[in-house]
Each structure stands twice: as C-alpha cells, then as structure tokens.
Amino acid sequence: MAGSSEFTGVDFYDVDALLSEEERAVRDTVRQWVDDALMPVIGDCYIEGRFPKQLIPGMAELGLFGANLPEEYGCAGLNNVAYGLIMQELERGDSGIRSFASVQGALVMYPIYAFGSEAQKQHWLPKLAAGQEIGCFGLTEPDYGSNPGGMITTARETADGWVLNGTKMWITNGSQATVSIIWAKTGDIDDPKSVRGFIVPTNTPGFTAKDQKGKLSLRASDTSELHLQDVHVPKDALLPNSGGMKSPLMCLTQARYGIAWGGVGAAMACYDEARRYAGNRIMFGKPIGATQIQQERLADMLTEITKGQLLALQLGRLKDQGKATPARVSLAKRNNVNMATEIAREARRLLGGNGILVEYHSMRHMANLESVYTYEGTHDMHSLILGQEITGLAAY
Amino acid sequence: MAGSSEFTGVDFYDVDALLSEEERAVRDTVRQWVDDALMPVIGDCYIEGRFPKQLIPGMAELGLFGANLPEEYGCAGLNNVAYGLIMQELERGDSGIRSFASVQGALVMYPIYAFGSEAQKQHWLPKLAAGQEIGCFGLTEPDYGSNPGGMITTARETADGWVLNGTKMWITNGSQATVSIIWAKTGDIDDPKSVRGFIVPTNTPGFTAKDQKGKLSLRASDTSELHLQDVHVPKDALLPNSGGMKSPLMCLTQARYGIAWGGVGAAMACYDEARRYAGNRIMFGKPIGATQIQQERLADMLTEITKGQLLALQLGRLKDQGKATPARVSLAKRNNVNMATEIAREARRLLGGNGILVEYHSMRHMANLESVYTYEGTHDMHSLILGQEITGLAAY
C-alpha cells in the first residue's frame, strides 16, 4: 500500500546542495525517527484522539525541543535552518506532533530564553529540553483570537507576588503541561502595553485545564482551555524582560517560522503518497499516473512544494542573519500552509475512494492543516499584515 | 501618473544579498537603460505595432545579445544568473523586447556556439553580438507546434551543398533578420533523427519572409512566416555538430531559461504599478490601498513574485553548475509565466478603468504574456513534461 513505503523526501531543485552537511544530517535523523517511531502509531492516535506521549523521551533525546537555543541551557544549539528542517520532518508525520514541538520550543522555551532571568533560564530550559517538563502557552482568549491585545486576563501585584485571573483558549499541550507561560495585563485593561509574561506551574492552586473534545482536526494533539482563578505566584514567576504585546508576538513569530517549514513537510508527505499511488493504481488498463489530468495534478504539487522549499530556506538564512522580520515570516507561513492545504486536498482526491481511509495519510493532513491555516495568525490576518507592510496602511 | 515614476525593483526577501556585485551591477545597468531608452517609446510602438529598431545598437553596446557566451567571440561572458537578470529587466519593459534578445542570443547565437564549426563561430558570433547581424530561428511549422519532430521542411544534399524547402511559422524577428537558423530533415520525412541545423542568410534566393499582421499580443515584436523554396546553401551552411531533434530542443531550453526570468520581470512591473496606484488612488475618502480586498491582491502578488524570484535564481545557480535539466527549466518557465499572467490581470483590475489605457503598462503585459504562455512550449506541454519526469510515463 502506497502509504507504507519509506519517505525519501522531495527535492526537484537540488535544495540539498544548499544545506550544510550538519543540516542534512539533522534532517535525515528526524526523518528516520518519524518513519520508525511515529508513522506506525499516528493513524490510531488520530482516530482515538490521543497524543502519543510515549514519544516524548525519544524526541527529547534527539534534541528536538528548542533545538535552536544554546547548548549552555541543555539545548541543541542548532541554526534556524536545521531547526526548520526538524519542523518540516515532524509535520511530514503529523501537524499535531509538530505543534507539540513548536509549543515546547518556540512558545515556552523561547520566551524564557528571551525574557527570563538567568536563574529562570538555568532552572527551566534544561528540564524543558529534556522533556522532563512539558509547557504550554497561554495567550489566546475566547473573545480575543486575532486580536490578543484585547485580552482580559489580569495579573495583580501583591506583597509577595502576583495574582492571576482569566481564561485562555486553544492551548496546545494544555492538559498535559507541567508548566505554562501565561500572558496577562498588569495594568489598565485597555492598555496592551501592560501585558507581561508569567511562568505558572500547572499544579498551582486555582489553575485548571480541560481538554476541548470533539475536534475534527489535530486529533493527535491535545487542545485545552485554561482557567486561572486567583492563582498566586511568587515575584520571580514574572518574566522580567517581557513587556507589552510585542513580547508574545515575538514568540508567535518564532512559532510561525517553524510552521512555514512544517507546511512544506505536510505537503511533501501528501505529494509522495499521491505520486506512489498514481504509479501503482491501474484503471482502464494503465496506471492513473499515465493520464494527463493526474499528471497535471502532480506537476502542480511538485511546483508548489519546490517554491515553498526555497521560500522556507531563504527565510531561514535571513533568520540566522537576524533579518527574518515578522512580515517576512507572515509571507512564508501564509503561503506554505495554504499551499499545503491545496496539495493535501488534491492528493486526497487523486487517491480516490481509498483516500478517505485512515491507512492513507493525505486526508489526515488535509484535516490537520485546516487548524494550521487558522492558528498562529489566520491566513486572512497574514494577508492584512502583508498588506500593511506593502501599503503602510492598516486595514484590520 | 503611476506608470511614469522610476522602477526600483521588488525584493521582499533580500534576494539582492544572494547576488554577486557584478550580477547586481549588470541588473542595474539594464534597468536604467530600460527606463531611459525603452519606457518612453514602448507605448507608441505597441499601439503602432512596430519593433523599436533604433534600440538595437544600444542593446548591443550593453552586451545584451548572447551575454552568457564567451568573450573570445565578442560576447559578454556573463554567468547564467546575470544573463537571467538581463532577461528579467528587459521583460520588465516589454515581452517583445525580451523576445528579441532571447531569439538573438538563445536561439541564434547559442546554436552556432554549440553546434557550429570554429570558422562559423568566428564569423557569426561577433557580428551577432554587435547587432550588425540580426538572426531568427526557424523550427516551428504551421502544423507542427507542440510537436516539432513532425516537421516537413527538407534539406537535400547536392554536389556543392544543400537545397532547403519548407515553411516556418511564428518566427520572431523573421522579417528584419539578416540570417536565420533553419532546422530541416536531411533524411526520411518520418525520421526526427535526421534533423540538422543550417545557417541561411535571409537574402539567399528563394528565401522569403512575411510579417504576421493583426496580432493582439507582442505588438512591439515582429512575428513572421518564412518560405524556403529551393534555397541553395553551400556545404558549410550546415551546423556540423547538430543532429536530431535534441539539438533544437537544447536551444529551446536556453530560451525557456531566459523566459523564466522574464516572467518575473513582467510581474514586477505590474506589481510595482499596482502598488503605486493603490497608494495614490483615493476612493470613498481613502486610498484604495487601505481596503482589505486590494491589500489581499497586493499580498498575493508579492508572495508569488518572491517565490518566482527564488525559483529563477536557484535554476540559474543550477545552470551554472550544469544541472539545469530540461524538466527543471520547464517547471520554472511554466510557473513564472503563469504567475505573471495572473499578476498582470490582477494589476490591470486594481487599476480600474484607467487600466485599459496605454499610458499604464499592466494590460500590455497581460496581452503580451498570453503569447509567452503559449510559445517555447505551451503551459500544458510543460505540465506533461513535468508529469513524465515525475511518473516516468508519457501522456502526450
């Protein structure tokens, strides 16, 4: 069955030659791990709606958490291209697994690294890198999706620390996390500048998380709702260098960067499955791969993947030079995820009736990618971020 | 008026940093020449349906003809990326001008360089590079467009040379050319392997060219029909190293490579015009650039151009490494021209009623690009070339 044979990547424009030996080695290691550890279980996990917890140690061992953070904090200290390739390979397996790693690395470890005190870094980063602690990121609220600056979660300073109150929604890893990064307003509720980040262990009294059930997408990933009711945390729970909405937005930029690569991975998985199927499926006495309509489908897929690959790579190089501006990241997230949703759907269709079966992967990707299309800045929001960059005028 | 201000290029992903100083210098020189020499006259030339002959010396002086061929033959000896950037800038002005340069360089000078004798190279290449001789490329025939191997033009060997008979169609530069490269079958009419190339001066008795009038596209470029009736040429008119259909196809690969860059140039011109117009055009009391729908248009354009840019550049680097396979060239030609036709149309639409006026450029590009979409391998043919590459099965 097409889906079963080993994935060998998609590289029509010799992009491999643009990667360093180390980058290729990292990519191949993760690719192998996905084939060996993830692919055999992902179908069942998806149908049963559970995250494959047993894979966390393996991921930690490979250094997949916060892989682009420095070794002094127990991280892999890879460059951003290698980090991106990790996200590509993980999402080649499943967007939910990539989401898990994105949250742990870009939304929990990164803010501690960027806004935390040396003590906070020393304490948390090694444990998070080792997967001994699992983190989640509390920014979005029920009524503040595309507009997080409107959040109504508050943090009030007390004699001995802070008291947090509020509700956070769409929190990946929420229910299994041991620690959370919570964003709250420390000042006036209308003042986005007063937003600060806090490190909140999930076992703190008043902190509750409940899974959002009944998802038609990302079923192998936990999505939760967090409730904070008079949650007391010590003074040093505050991320001292966080301040204003730009701090959580910097985290989102990190995560979106990884998604730009992840989209390429999901698209590669679908294209690879469709290509193999087209070669093996006989109809009217010949492989459907010999018909013009299916060849047009495959040609379009390969073209879009090749462009998405070059886009992600150039963005990665820019990021390593400190030039990956938020708008540049928006362009790649918007394009590569949208591209992946198209390719997943077309691959599903090339697979015909078999395409709706769990043993094939394209339709799972197609469903997953609808979440990716919406989270970390919806497609439309990125249209308007780019529009603002181009015209200098805000239209949202 | 938007169209008039100077073009400053489109580079959202810092592609400039991926170019060498020399490559950027070549690009900027041609860009300046296009603004100074071409833009002021292109509108009238297009409406009146004439090629701006007076610009040929200027183009020759800049070394735009066969710019990627060696200096020993009077050429600029640039690498393929610099050559591509020349095509990008020329087509930013008009596809017809780029077509002129493509034919002269990729379809006339290249075959002489690749398949000609040392004497032929010494004799022809310097004159063609200097624009003293103008060439055209005779391959396509009325009934053999996508299938040139079916050609029925013949070359019969005689005691003192060859006699050519046949008709060639869609010949750019045909009527103004002083010399032509004619492809004809030297053997059995069903044997594509017997195809050879000949250098035929257009003043040879029996050789006639007549312009195809009434074009709705590429109006600033001459398109002709060639008739060869008992055209006698000496033995040394034969390109000694040409043999079989792969020879003319190698020429087409050169031309298609340039088109992949040209598409980017045309798209940049339209995007630039649309962006400026959106900022200046006030409707309902604010610039139309401030509306979501126009920002979405512009965001899509910028995204597609950025990807096309990276695609062309990577193809250029591969070409300099001798790795630009025909299928890789097909992918970029197909994508970048199709991308440009979309952007030209959307830009035309953003310009509203003014968009149909000659003083604006997008609609001229929109009309031109329909020819580019079809020539040098139609979009559909490239779909099937890629399909064959992917599946190993021919569907045409």
Next chain:
Amino acid sequence: MKPLAPIHPEPLPPFRQVDLLDTDSLLTDAEKALRDRVRAWVEAQLMPNISQWYFDGVFPHHLVPEMAELGLLGPTIPTEYGGPGRSGVEYGLIMQELERCDSGIRSFASVQSSLVMYPIFAFGSEAQKREWLPKMAKGEVIGCFGLTEPDYGSNPAGMIVNADETADGWVLHGTKKWLSNGPSAHVAIVWAKTNGSDDPKSIRGFIVPTNLKGVTVHHVTDKHSLRVSESSAMTFDRVQLPKDAILPGSGGVKSPLMCLTQARYGIVWGALGSALACLDEALQYALRREMFGKPIAGTQLQQERLAEMATMVTNAQLLSIQLGRLKDRGTMTPGQVSLAKRHNVDIACEVAREARRLLGANGILGGWHAMRHMANLESVYTYEGTHDMHTLIIGQELTGIAAYK
C-alpha cells in the same frame, strides 16, 4: 472513537435558506410544502445529534421507520408498489434536506432508493417488485448495491465478479467494494458477469439476501469521511442463488449505469443541501462573531467569502431545479447529470471549506457543521463517478471523443 463531549457554541438561529435569486418562485407550493416538512423533521430529529453520531461512527437506525413514514425511501416508486410516487424535483428536494444535515444520512436514502429499489423497479419481474418494493419503502428491508470492485472503480465494465448458471439457479463468486449500508443490509443488488464471460454485455443484476451461505460482509470503519454511513466490502464465496434471483430486465453494463444516473441525480440536490447548510452557518456566525470591536461580517475579506459562496449556491440552485424539470419531462440525459453532479459537489466542497475557514478556530469543533460537511463531501466528490470522470464525460458530450480510455 472518543465520545464527543457536549459542545455549546453560541446558539445560532434555525436554518434559513439563502435564496438571492428567488429560486423558490420556481417551485410549486406542493414542492415547497414537502421540502419544509422534511426540513422540520431533520431539524427536530437529526440536527441535535448528528455531530455525536458522526464522532461515534454510527447510523441512527432507530429513525428509519420515521424516514419511511415521511416517504423518504424510494420517493419516486409508484404507489402501487408501496412508494409515494413523487416527482423528480420532489425527490431532489428530499435529498437536499437530508444532506443539509449530513451526506451519510443522504447516502443511506440514496442507496435504498436509487441503487436498490430503482433497479428492482426498472429491471425486476412483477413478482420481484411486489415482493421487495413495499417492504423496502417501509424500511423493513434495507438494501445495498454491489458494483465497484477493488480494481475496477471508474471502470465497472472491467468487473471480474461472475455468476454461473446451474441446473437450479446461479452460483455467484467474487468480491465487491464500497457497499454503503452493507453491514445492516438484508439484501444486496449485485452486478456480475455471467457464465464465465468477460464481455460487459454479459453483466446482469442479482438480488442477493445477505444471510445466504457464502456471503461475508467486511465493515469498513476507519474513515475520515461519511462516518455516519456504514461502508463495507462483501465477498461472495460460491453463493448459491435461486433462478429467480436474477433481475430479468437487466443486461449489460448500461443497467447499473442507469442506477448510477438516478443516484447522481440525488447527489446533485444533496450537495446543494450541504452547501446551503454551510453558507447559512458561516453567515450567522459572521454576524455574531466580533473581532477588533465589530462583527467580522463587516470586513471586506469575509464579505468576499460570503458573496462568492452565495453566488456558487445560487448557481447550484438553478442547475438543480432545471435538471429536475428535465427529469420530470423525461428528457434528462446522463451528460446533463454529470455536469450538475460535478458542479454542485465541487462548489459544495469549496463552500464547506470557506465556511470552515470563516468560522476560525471554532470551525474545527464538532459542534459546528461546516468541517463535517467538508470531510463528507470529499467522499461525494469521488463516489458515483469521480470529479475527473465527469469532466471527461462532459468532454465526450462536447467533443464526441472519449479521452478516459
């Protein structure tokens, strides 16, 4: 599959059909009354539980009697055989309302009506009609349809399942795939080549009770789509059939294709129904969901989405009614059905996806309907003739040349 925890999205008002070009004015009062009756039943009996059934992957068998009572099974079968004797347009409106809830519910009715009762009515003997049709209209006997085989999807004429005539009847042998309703079906209409022939002209239809020795049903459950509909494969291991198991009027591959034309006609309307559901959900959500201090319904990008959806739905409405009128006039051709099936399913897929996207993050939750439709419609896109096959059928209609061979 994990049961679906109760989800309480902001409650939306009951379904309102968007009808920008007043296509209701093209329906008779009787047709509208029937539609509204079915719509009310769907709202009351199906909508409150459909998401749960979908997640659990179960079909609501307990509602079959009510469906029968409403005349939703074999609507076009004449009253003399226990059917309600409805027109083609009325049949279409029923399918529209059922699929407005879920493609799997509509599939159940389509199979029973167009792929089981229709062939018995069209190709069966008087005795067969009198024996089977009334029970099927009452929902006492559920049927399924065995045509597709593992290696013969778009090309049924290539089938290898075979039936050999014996002294006292027939012996049926082979494997069929993608039989909706199979797991709970009492009887299957099976198409087979006869007497060892490989000639499509030898294809005949057989009425095969599923409790016969040698019949094995394989329930297919791990699906991303149509989870409310029961899918199966069936193997027939030298199954002995009586002489009168054969449908005497059937002959050649054109007989099952006639059934498919009936089913596709129902899909034309059903796809419209799911598109109407998604458009209404998206519109009502957009009016209530506020972002940056105003309803997203007021932003240009969402209005662009809604306008595009409403236009596609309007096209589908006009196509369905015109096709129905042609059917009732007796001039409907397979090519016309192909055009409408291809168009309506295609736009329904688009409308469902765009609605899902307008719903934002909520759109992936089972409490909302667009994404379930989006997943279901992928099956509809492929079955009863894939989108690509219909493309080439229309192409053949236009050019006279078959490009699929």
Next chain:
Amino acid sequence: MKPLAPIHPEPLPPFRQVDLLDTDSLLTDAEKALRDRVRAWVEAQLMPNISQWYFDGVFPHHLVPEMAELGLLGPTIPTEYGGPGRSGVEYGLIMQELERCDSGIRSFASVQSSLVMYPIFAFGSEAQKREWLPKMAKGEVIGCFGLTEPDYGSNPAGMIVNADETADGWVLHGTKKWLSNGPSAHVAIVWAKTNGSDDPKSIRGFIVPTNLKGVTVHHVTDKHSLRVSESSAMTFDRVQLPKDAILPGSGGVKSPLMCLTQARYGIVWGALGSALACLDEALQYALRREMFGKPIAGTQLQQERLAEMATMVTNAQLLSIQLGRLKDRGTMTPGQVSLAKRHNVDIACEVAREARRLLGANGILGGWHAMRHMANLESVYTYEGTHDMHTLIIGQELTGIAAYK
C-alpha cells in the same frame, strides 16, 4: 494602428450555441425567434468585419439605421414613444447576441438604451419623452451618459460637477469621464449636483446637446480594450441650459443608479454572449486542430478546459433567464443584478482566456475572436460597478453591513 492584413484561419462552421442543460426550453418561441433574427443579422453584418474595426478602432456608424430597424435601440421603450416595447428577457437576448460579436457593439446599444433613453423615459417630462425617444429609437439622435468623474468612479455620490439655477435656466460646470459614444453623441445625459450643494440628494439629471457652447469632447483612443466603442471625457465650461433641460423626475443619486441597474442587467446577458462565442470557437477549433496525430479535442487537458467552460456558461445561462423573469415580474432587485453581473462577467473573462489558450499561438491573431473578447471583458469587469464593488454590494445584501465605506 496598423490595418489588419486579411487573415484566413481554417474557416469554422457558423456559430452554434452550446446549451447542455436545454435552457432554450425556458424561452418562448417568440423570444427564440427574436434572438435568431438578431443573431442572423450579427453574423451577416458584423462578424465579417469586427476584427478590422477593432484594429482600426472605429465604430460602424453606417449600421446604426439597421440596428434601429431591428429594434435594438431602446428595446423596452413602449411603442407610443417609438420603441419596440420588448420584455426584459427579449432585451437581454438582444444584448447577448450583440456582445457575442463584440462588447463595444453591445456597449453602444446599452448606453443608448439603458443610460440615455431609459432616464428620459423614467425621469423625463411627457414633452421630453415625445421629443427625444422616437428619434433615439430610430438612431437619428445618439446619446451618451455623463456620471463618472476623474476622482469619483465607484463613488458617484461624491461628484463635484454642479449646475446652478439662473433666471432663465441652468449653468452646468465641470468634467465628466468615461462617456461611451461621446465623440458622436448629439446629446448627453449629465448628472450634476445643483445650486452649489454638496449633498448627493441634490443630484439631478440634465439633457445636454453636445453642440452647445462650452461643451468640449475629448476622444480617448489609446485603449487596449473596447476599441470599437468610442470613449471620451467631456468638459462643461459654464454651459447655459434652458429650464427644460432638467429631467423633472430625477432626484438624488438613486436616479443615475437606477439607470446603472438597467445597464448592468444588459451586461449580464452580454457577458453571456461573449462567453458563448468563445466556448463555441474553442470547441470548433479543438475538433479541427490536430497535434501528435489526433485532434486536441481528444486530450484530457483540453476536455477539462472545455468542460469547465461549458459548466460556467450553463450557470450564466440559467442566471440570466431567471434574472430576466424576475425583471419582467417587476421584482428584480439591484442586489440580484449585482450577483449576476459579477458572476457572468467574471466567468466570461475566464472562458475567454481559456479559449484563447486552447487556440494556442493562433489565439493571439485578430482573425480569431477569443482574445478580443478577453481584452474587451476587462473593461466590462470594471465598468458599471467594478467586480469588487459588486462583491461588497452582495456582501451588504447578505449581512446588512456596508464594508466599502
């Protein structure tokens, strides 16, 4: 512009209308007879020369009398005012046939009928109607329509052209843009705010003979589109008008918008006409053009193109007829016209471009029609309400919220 040298493409058979869903069965015999009469005239008088006229950028004024005789000018104007008193559907069919030839020809008739004769009929005094309408129906008087201004395209209510009342009449001052037929028009219907007001409610319509002192017509010729139609800008330098120049029944911006609704209705049908022309040309070409030893009509990619085109055309046919029936019933709303104008022009642009592409290299030659339609339709896409404006009008219709302000 270089004259067009004679081009002899393989001659195609005369136009045959693709009608896969038998939409002809929705027309009366009288309607079909009228359409066929106009079609025959278009084939005989326009088609042989349209390409040459397009390249030369000239309108065939010598044919205006014949157009009048056929009743193509002001078709819906009652006979008592010299019009043929046609129905909305008949008017639509006329526009379809004219634009099947060229959008510029249809534009000429649209302006004369919907933007000049209609406002006089709807807002004019009895005397104005009797004076102007009969001559206009005969084509003796040609009119144009002055609404758009250089800085007020999609937003006509913002206009600055003003008319001040004086003792003995009006003084009109300002500049109007995009007046089709302007260069040869005897009279212009000009919309202006009155007596220095900036309030859109003060907008009134005026009948302005173009030979009056102070009226200057600027002929716009350098166009990539609608080259057969005469475009112009007009400046009014303190033009003195008699008291009875005003259209007494006009008032506010809704008056010119009512005219646009009439014109847009005609465009709905006209765009369908150009799509029908392009589909037929592409189909006939595909059947005759051989590549790799067989007609390209037999390849999957071209059949995909043709199937998609035929489906879009079928949608446009059904939309047009339904809209026409609503118009004749008197229930047609501007929102319904917006949906159909937006859809039909949009698909016509697609069909024209795909047809151009199917025609390959020949497709860029003037002897073929698809690329001329493709260029023309870009104007149609923009004028009479841009595609985007109609998107937001439909959005407002659906949501009740205006997102264009």
